[in-house]
Amino acid sequence: MGLIRRITVSMVVMVCALGALAAPPAQAAAAGIVAIAEGELNNAERNHEEPLGSDCTFYVAQTRPHMAGCGNGWRAGSWCADFVKYVWRVAKDPEAMQPDRAGNLNGWAHSFYEYGRRQGTWHPRGSGYQPRPGDAIVFDWAADGFDSTVGSFAGGGYDIDHVGIVRSADSTAVSTIEGNASDRVLAKSYPLTSPSIVGYTTPTKAFWPTQTKGDRGADVTAIQHLLASSGRTVPVDGEFGASTDTAVRDFQTARGLGADGNVGPNTWAALAPSLQQGDNSSAVKALQFQLNVKRGAGLVVDGDFGGLTKAAVVAFQQHAGIESNGIAGPITWRHLISHHQPLGTGVCVAGGRWGTAAAVGQLTAAASRVAGLAVRDLGAEHDGGWGMDARLALMRTDRGQCGGPVDRFSPLYDQAATRELIAAARATGRVKAVYFSDPVLIAEGLVTAGPDDAVAVRYCAVVHPDPAYDC
Structure with missing residues (x-):
């Protein structure tokens, strides 16, 4: 019997534990956001204005390249929001990856408040919310609550002057990393009850995933x-x-x-x-x-x-x-549709088994064509990744893929069967690239140079916030 055959999707090849479904939300990899912000805090080459007092920074150049140049490829402008947007962009927040424009995250601190209102992740000070690492913290220095000169920008009656990133928080204080603080990136702290704090916006990777003919899941x-x-x-x-x-x-x-x-x-x-x-x-x-x-x-x-x-x-x-509130409105729908899904019991998984519904659908379809398909890793429920990169175990001559990985140098590596595995993965559609280091398969045009011990499959969508995942 050939390797590739039809099996039911519900067939249990090997079942690994799903893990607790009640894991707390990390929402755009908060720990990653803090690590990125700390890296900028410690980056002496660009964590300041040059010269001091000029508003000329690296961060404005990254998020608002239309602003006036000021030397060294940098751009000038009030830059607290540019710093936060840059950090969130590196952490792959979908909206932060979009160009600077009204109605989106931009160079104005108030846009982080508006983001939170759009996404349903805005938390006013005094609401009982405990700020999370990676949140945006927004300030009204005068604590006057409203600025008539800002008008609609102050939707909800808030006058927002400044924004930073929450580094940590406890029951009494919040620690931050902020841009445009005394002309540089600085670490600061405030009492949770400070009247200058307007509130917090939690970043989220919730977005409507584009689906079209050829998708499944x-x-x-x-x-x-x-x-x-x-x-x-x-x-x-x-x-x-x-x-x-x-x-x-x-x-x-x-x-x-x-x-x-x-x-x-x-x-x-x-x-x-x-x-x-x-x-x-x-x-x-x-x-x-x-x-x-x-x-x-x-x-x-x-x-x-x-x-x-x-x-x-x-x-x-x-x-x-x-x-x-128990009502499934637009914000709830968007968060639910974009939430990652675990691979089902028809596929054995050694590592993370969470991915987009589309990627899970494609992997499940591939598993129905290849007996013994094993996933070494897909992703976590909330890990900051897109959930569209799967690492598949190389096929083994003893068909023990679920028992343990091998690399292409192992006598157990089955090149012919791995070739069929790659063909089956590609046949399901929405595959942008496949990476593996076997020189024979590279020469055949089946893969691009990659790891020795796995077939790395990158899935894609017709439209995606990250161009690396556009089909």
Whole structure:
């Protein structure tokens, strides 16, 4: 019997423990944000204005290259927000990776408040919120609460003058790393009750993942339930095929959206209605299904928004660090759809098993074609990565991939079977690159030079905040 054969997705090749689903949210790798900020704090070459008092810094050049040049490739401008945006950008916050413009994170400190309001992660001082490492902390130095000259920028009545990064916090004080503090990057601290602190914004990697024809997985299943809720007939099979594409285009036309077949931010927002207890529809099925696969909620997918569904929504909202009201509105939907999903029991996994729904769907499809496919690592539930880089174990002559890894120099390495593994991974689609060091497979054009002990697969999306993951 050939190596590549059909097996059911539910077949248990080897089951590794999922780990606790109740792990606290790290939301854009807070520890990574702090480490990046500390690196800048200690970088004597660029952690200051040059000359002091000039507003000329490295950070303005990175986030607002349109500002006036001031030598050394640096740019000039008030730069506290540039510093925080730069650090969040390096940590791969999706919005921080976008260009400087109104309505987005930009060179104004108030934009971090507005980000928090958009994402549902804004926490005013005095709300009982305990600031987390990596949060943005925003200040009103005069503690006057409102500045009429700022107008709409002070939405909510806040006059925001400055922003920094939370390094740590306890029950009495918050430690920060701030740019544009006495003309340099400095470490500072404040009492939690300081009237100058307006509040905190927690970074998040929540964004609407674009899905289109050829995609598969839990997010596609949600789209199909939502299309059914809109009155369209479509199979609910997790495969974004021709019928789903037709239904999406029909929905987009009816809503006055560009009928391109891509389910991006605007189409997602139009598809996903606000839901609450008492609702009964296929949209509720989409919600229940997502809560099950991404948070292990154990709900019956029956379309009835009852008490158990509300409790699961509240639990997810608490996990995500957003308002916990039991109503699945736009912010909750966006956080849920973008949340990573664990690989199921049909694939043996030695390391992290969390990835995007699309990557999990592609890996599951590959596992249905290759007996013994083993994943060495995909990612953690909240690790700051995109969840789209999988490391697959090399195929072994004894078919013991799940028992332990080998490298290409091992007598147990099976080159022919690994070639078939790579072909199966590519056949599922949405693969940007495959990396492995076998010179024969490199010469065949199957892989790019990479690790000796794994096949590293990078998945991609038609549209992604990080160009490295664009198809």
